[in-house]
Amino acid sequence: MSGAIYRKPIFFSIVATVVILAGTLATMFIPMFTEGMHPRLAALKPYTAIQLAGKDVYQQEGCNNCHTQTVRPLRTEVMRYGEYSKAGEFIYDRPFLWGSKRTGPDLARIGGKYPDAWHLKHFADPRAFFAQSNMPAYGWLAARKLDPAAMRSRMRVNDFPCTEPELAALAGKSELDALVAYMQAIGAAVKGTATASAALPPPETKNPLAAAATAVADGRALYDAHCASCHPNGGKDGIGPGLEDEAADDPDLYTIIAKGYEGEMPGFAGQLDRKQIWSIVSYVRSLKPAAAPQGGKAEEKGVRK
Amino acid sequence: MSEYAYDEKTVTGFIVSAIGWGVVGILVGLWISVQLWAPSWNIPPYFTYGRLRPVHTNALAFGLGLGAIFGLFYYIVMRLARRPLVLPKLARFHLYLFNVAIALAALSLFAGMNQSLEYAELEWPLDVVVVGMWVVFAINIFATIIKRREEQMYVSLWYILATVIAVAVLYIVNNLAVPAGLTKSYSLFAGANSANVQWWYGHNAVGFVFTTPILAMFYYFLPKSTGLPIYSHRLSIVAFWALVFAYLWTGAHHLVYTPLPDWIQTVAIAFSLFLIAPSWGSVVNGYYTVGGSWDKMRTHYLTKFFILGITFYGLQTVQGPTQAVRVVSSLIHFTDWVPGHVHMGTMGWVTMVVCASVYYAIPKIYGTTIYSEKIANTHFWLVLVGQLVFSVTMWITGIQQGAMWKAVSPEGTLSYSFMEGLAKNYPYWQMRSAAGVVFTAGMLFFIYNVAMTMRQGTLAPAKA
Numbered sequence: 001m002s003g004a005i006y007r008k009p010i011f012f013s014i015v016a017t018v019v020i021l022a023g024t025l026a027t028m029f030i031p032m033f034t035e036g037m038h039p040r041l042a043a044l045k046p047y048t049a050i051q052l053a054g055k056d057v058y059q060q061e062g063c064n065n066c067h068t069q070t071v072r073p074l075r076t077e078v079m080r081y082g083e084y085s086k087a088g089e090f091i092y093d094r095p096f097l098w099g100s101k102r103t104g105p106d107l108a109r110i111g112g113k114y115p116d117a118w119h120l121k122h123f124a125d126p127r128a129f130f131a132q133s134n135m136p137a138y139g140w141l142a143a144r145k146l147d148p149a150a151m152r153s154r155m156r157v158n159d160f161p162c163t164e165p166e167l168a169a170l171a172g173k174s175e176l177d178a179l180v181a182y183m184q185a186i187g188a189a190v191k192g193t194a195t196a197s198a199a200l201p202p203p204e205t206k207n208p209l210a211a212a213a214t215a216v217a218d219g220r221a222l223y224d225a226h227c228a229s230c231h232p233n234g235g236k237d238g239i240g241p242g243l244e245d246e247a248a249d250d251p252d253l254y255t256i257i258a259k260g261y262e263g264e265m266p267g268f269a270g271q272l273d274r275k276q277i278w279s280i281v282s283y284v285r286s287l288k289p290a291a292a293p294q295g296g297k298a299e300e301k302g303v304r305k
Numbered sequence: 306m307s308e309y310a311y312d313e314k315t316v317t318g319f320i321v322s323a324i325g326w327g328v329v330g331i332l333v334g335l336w337i338s339v340q341l342w343a344p345s346w347n348i349p350p351y352f353t354y355g356r357l358r359p360v361h362t363n364a365l366a367f368g369l370g371l372g373a374i375f376g377l378f379y380y381i382v383m384r385l386a387r388r389p390l391v392l393p394k395l396a397r398f399h400l401y402l403f404n405v406a407i408a409l410a411a412l413s414l415f416a417g418m419n420q421s422l423e424y425a426e427l428e429w430p431l432d433v434v435v436v437g438m439w440v441v442f443a444i445n446i447f448a449t450i451i452k453r454r455e456e457q458m459y460v461s462l463w464y465i466l467a468t469v470i471a472v473a474v475l476y477i478v479n480n481l482a483v484p485a486g487l488t489k490s491y492s493l494f495a496g497a498n499s500a501n502v503q504w505w506y507g508h509n510a511v512g513f514v515f516t517t518p519i520l521a522m523f524y525y526f527l528p529k530s531t532g533l534p535i536y537s538h539r540l541s542i543v544a545f546w547a548l549v550f551a552y553l554w555t556g557a558h559h560l561v562y563t564p565l566p567d568w569i570q571t572v573a574i575a576f577s578l579f580l581i582a583p584s585w586g587s588v589v590n591g592y593y594t595v596g597g598s599w600d601k602m603r604t605h606y607l608t609k610f611f612i613l614g615i616t617f618y619g620l621q622t623v624q625g626p627t628q629a630v631r632v633v634s635s636l637i638h639f640t641d642w643v644p645g646h647v648h649m650g651t652m653g654w655v656t657m658v659v660c661a662s663v664y665y666a667i668p669k670i671y672g673t674t675i676y677s678e679k680i681a682n683t684h685f686w687l688v689l690v691g692q693l694v695f696s697v698t699m700w701i702t703g704i705q706q707g708a709m710w711k712a713v714s715p716e717g718t719l720s721y722s723f724m725e726g727l728a729k730n731y732p733y734w735q736m737r738s739a740a741g742v743v744f745t746a747g748m749l750f751f752i753y754n755v756a757m758t759m760r761q762g763t764l765a766p767a768k769a
Contacts, residue, residue: 007456007457009450009466017470017474019549019550020470020471020474020553023552023553024474024553027505027569027573028501028502031498031566034566059419060419061355061417062355062359062417063355066355072562073562074562076711080719087496087497090495090496092495093495093496093499094492094494095421095422095503096495096496096497096500098500100423100559100643101643102640103341105723132724132728132731133344133727134340136344136347136349136354138349154489156485157484157490157491270719271718272718273716273718274716274718
């Protein structure tokens with residue numbers, strides 16, 4: 001404990017600096033120059049002007065305070081959100097936007113999960129889709145217009161390719177349009193929405209609940225919770241089509257509900273089990289005004305009561 | 306001893322400023338805690354959760370935290386150097402610059418200017434101001450320590466020097482960015498690399514704003530206020546060097562299971578576990594300092610602030626490394642457990658020791674005694690209860706959230722939708738807001754007590 005160093009502040013400070021820099025060099029500075037830190041997926045594209053504008057809005061509004069953008073390689077995480085995040089997806093993010101808190105769901109695989117119309121409606125009123133959501137409404141972003149000149153310099157700083165017509169097209173677009181465009185661009189380099197649906201076994205060839213008395217009532221409750229915000233009951237002006245005349249046969253309808261359509265409708269296999277999906281199929285069949293082609297009388301009664 | 310005056314006005318200026326920003330930060334904290342369960346409390350564009358949360362963290366970490374650190378560091382350095390500041394006018398300029406910087410920081414965050422780096426949200430023009438402010442501070446601290454009239458540098462000065470050096474390196478590197486206009490920039494670092502730089506910074510901001518400066522206060526004010534010498538000089542040496550060495554290796558424990566290269570995560574986890582040792586070095590040193598005089602917990606009102614403070618530091622530095630371990634991280638990362646952890650450190654350790662230090666320093670500066678020990682005791686119990694309820698409710702709901710996210714039905718599907726998990730948080734979030742009100746009430750007692758102490762005394766230049 002010879003105390004010489006504690007009598008020499010400059011010497012002390014030099015030693016302290018060296019001690020502090022050891023871990024800094026080993027875990028932060030040196031890795032910066034290794035390839036593992038800068039991988040790039042072949043399918044990854046730079047952001048377009050409107051996507052970058054949307055990413056700027058995402059940062060401006062502090063979305064990363066509540067939403068992560070990194071799917072961990074854990075079984076349930078991949079089931080819920082989709083393919084786990086790869087280092088090569090983020091080279092155009094300066095800085096990264098992985099977040100540290102999931103008050104809302106992860107967004108790493110949000111791109112292509114819903115149509116634009118869904119996002120617009122959801123931003124305007126998150127509780128229209130999820131009654132218990134605590135997300136602030138962001139419809140007011142529609143009144144804030146983008147500035148093409150500012151975006152020109154931002155694209156240049158990022159070194160993203162960009163043409164004058166592309167910038168000119170931003171005039172008149174709103175921050176909300178940009179945010180939606182960014183939503184659709186997130187995770188685009190990696191295929192795969194929730195793989196709970198990808199790994200799904202093929203459905204039965206016939207609805208196993210066709211004769212079950214409560215299937216339609218159960219299905220209706222589930223439909224109201226999960227489907228009605230896009231396919232309103234009996235209505236035709238929803239984000240998705242009305243389902244009174246749904247043409248797909250039962251197994252196809254099951255598969256659509258489970259897996260969704262890329263870019264148009266999310267799959268529900270991660271949230272609904274087999275019996276629940278078949279109940280919804282039963283309910284949708286019961287909507288047909290004429291005699292139900294499948295399912296039979298029991299369900300007709302079920303929906304009327 | 307020679308006759309000279311300490312520059313106490315700058316010290317009290319910083320303490321009062323820190324308290325002012327603390328009020329702002331705490332009220333915004335209450336507000337955003339309500340927003341989590343009542344979304345109608347979001348008022349766009351300036352007062353949505355996404356914009357207010359950085360105002361909360363910046364106002365408290367840098368307004369309250371740094372303000373108190375600047376003021377009390379000047380106080381400690383002058384006394385341990387046995388001389389006034391070498392550049393008292395520069396210190397006064399530092400005080401004004403600090404308040405201007407924090408005010409501009411808050412306004413810019415309300416306006417949505419945000420680099421999206423946690424605890425480094427401020428855009429580049431303000432980063433320049435912050436660096437300038439830090440240089441001004443460092444010049445005075447180094448000059449005063451170099452020109453000191455006491456040969457030995459006491460432990461607190463080691464922590465102060467380490468703080469000044471580390472924060473300078475951390476802040477400058479993490480904020481490197483290419484401007485695109487006055488209010489927007491893009492980080493020099495991208496993707497996984499930027500994540501690594503950010504959490505090297507983020508974790509060490511905790512290390513060198515919420516740990517080393519508070520230890521500097523602890524090592525100075527605990528012996529001063531109790532009259533008991535620090536138990537072991539040897540232990541404080543070992544703990545100091547081990548702490549400032551190990552801290553810098555641990556940042557990537559914030560990135561467990563992310564695409565960051567695994568080896569960096571593993572190194573960070575290992576060093577996080579090691580960090581328990583030097584942290585507990587200071588805990589043990591604190592306990593043994595008071596050991597044998599435990600009646601002081603009853604008879605001397607400040608002792609319990611320091612001892613509870615160092616106790617929460619001890620709990621924090623065991624809980625933190627535990628969270629770094631992969632299996633624990635997979636359950637609680639991204640959940641409300643983490644804010645519960647952070648607030649034990651900030652409300653239990655940092656605020657407890659800062660308030661106790663202010664309770665000691667303000668009567669000394671004003672040549673008086675504390676206005677009311679009774680009010681100080683009320684303050685103590687309110688912040689203790691508020692903090693415990695806050696943290697414990699967040700731990701419970703965090704584990705519940707993590708477990709619901711992981712639950713799988715026998716069929717192999719997820720048992721709960723995300724919304725089902727979120728809805729289960731509501732009662733806990735409401736309880737957290739209530740806990741916040743209790744804590745805030747405690748802090749109001751503190752502010753009243755400090756204000757009345759200043760009123761009854763006179764700001765006379767202290768004689769050494």
